[in-house]
Amino acid sequence: MANVDVSGHATFSDGTAVPLFNDAMAEGTLSSLQTNATYTVAAQDLGTYAPGKTLTSLYGYAENSAAYIYVLRQGIPIFFGSAGKSGVVSYGEKKFPKTVVLQPGDTVQMLALTAAARTCSFVAHCSDGTQRVFVGTPSGAATTALVDSITGNGIGETLQNKTISHAMALSVDGTKITSGGVVILNAQGSVVGVCAVGSPADAQVCFSPFNARIGLNFVAQIITDA
Numbered sequence: 001m002a003n004v005d006v007s008g009h010a011t012f013s014d015g016t017a018v019p020l021f022n023d024a025m026a027e028g029t030l031s032s033l034q035t036n037a038t039y040t041v042a043a044q045d046l047g048t049y050a051p052g053k054t055l056t057s058l059y060g061y062a063e064n065s066a067a068y069i070y071v072l073r074q075g076i077p078i079f080f081g082s083a084g085k086s087g088v089v090s091y092g093e094k095k096f097p098k099t100v101v102l103q104p105g106d107t108v109q110m111l112a113l114t115a116a117a118r119t120c121s122f123v124a125h126c127s128d129g130t131q132r133v134f135v136g137t138p139s140g141a142a143t144t145a146l147v148d149s150i151t152g153n154g155i156g157e158t159l160q161n162k163t164i165s166h167a168m169a170l171s172v173d174g175t176k177i178t179s180g181g182v183v184i185l186n187a188q189g190s191v192v193g194v195c196a197v198g199s200p201a202d203a204q205v206c207f208s209p210f211n212a213r214i215g216l217n218f219v220a221q222i223i224t225d226a
Contacts, residue, residue, distance in 0.1 A: 001027040006112055007086065008033060008060035008069070010046055011093060012053045018046075020060065025112045030149075033060055033069070033108040046071065047106025054099050055079060061086040062112035065172060065201045067121045068133045068149075069110040071100060076150070080123050080131050080207075083110060083170070084200035094206045097125045097166040115201065120171035122146050122182045122195060122220050124155070125207060126162040134158075138173065138224040146182065146220040155184065156218035167210035169197040171222070179223035187217035197222070 003024040011017040021036035021043070034043040046055075058081025060069035066083035079100045113119055122134045134146035134155055148158045169182045177197055184193040193212035198205035 001114055004063040004112055005086075006033060006060060006062045006110060007036070008058070010055055010108070011057040012050065013056050013099065014053065018049060020108060025062065025110070027062070027064065027112050027114050028117065030109050030111050033110045045105075045107045047102045047104050050102050051104050052101065054101050056099050057081065057093055057096050058108065060108070060110045061088070062110070064115040065113040065117060067111040067113055067119045067135065067170060068123060069108065070131070070133070072107050072109045073103065073105065077131055077133065080125070080133065082204055082206050084204055088200070088202065088204055090204035094204070097207050098129055098131070115172070118171065118173055120144065120146060120169065120173065120182070120197065120222055122169045123167060123207070124159060124164045125166040126159060127165045128162060130159065130162055132158055134220050136222070138176070138222065141225050143221055143223050146222070154218070155214060155220040156187070156216050159214040160216050162214055164193070164210050164212045164214060166207040167195045168205050168207050169195045170200045170205045171197045172199045172201055173197070173224060174199060176224045176226050177222050178225045179221070182220055182222055184212050184214070185219050185221065186215060192218070
């Protein structure tokens with residue numbers, strides 16, 4: 001794994017925006033993405049740069065691939081943006097399902113990946129505003145459970161009694177995924193939702209409408225054939 005250039009931008013409700021940059025982000029390691037010092041004098045965390053502003057969209061682009069990007073507040077992700085390979089843009093300023101008013105201490109965190117990394121990310125936005133990402137790395141032909149990136153718990157334990165209203169899923173595995181996408185199963189093993197998986201190296205993956213009420217012991221998983 002290498003250290004790579006990562007760029008992006010954040011846009012606010014007043015129409016202003018700020019470029020983001022990290023010229024040495026370690027692939028495979030969750031890292032900070034700060035404001036671009038070329039435009040903001042010094043590199044700053046987003047909450048330090050724009051306290052009180054309302055964030056409406058967030059983008060991060062790595063040299064090879066990426067799993068996810070979010071604003072972190074006191075150890076909890078509060079706003080997920082769109083992450084992918086540099087130069088891969090499909091929507092421009094896509095509308096995101098929530099906004100947040102930034103506070104001092106808020107940071108942008110991103111997971112850049114190698115081109116071959118098989119990490120699968122399922123980002124869930126709930127009707128109460130909760131957002132979390134569930135990740136897993138397939139190896140060969142197998143069923144891979146996706147777990148909360150913060151706690152390591154399954155989706156049922158993390159989002160119990162919440163309704164996922166929007167979701168997105170990212171992986172470079174393409175046709176290796178034979179489950180039709182990320183599948184949500186209830187405690188009895190019945191399917192309650194499926195989210196198509198897009199490759200962050202080939203297309204800009206963003207939130208789409210989703211509808212699944214999550215209960216205890218629900219699981220999120222993908223199946224691969226290689």
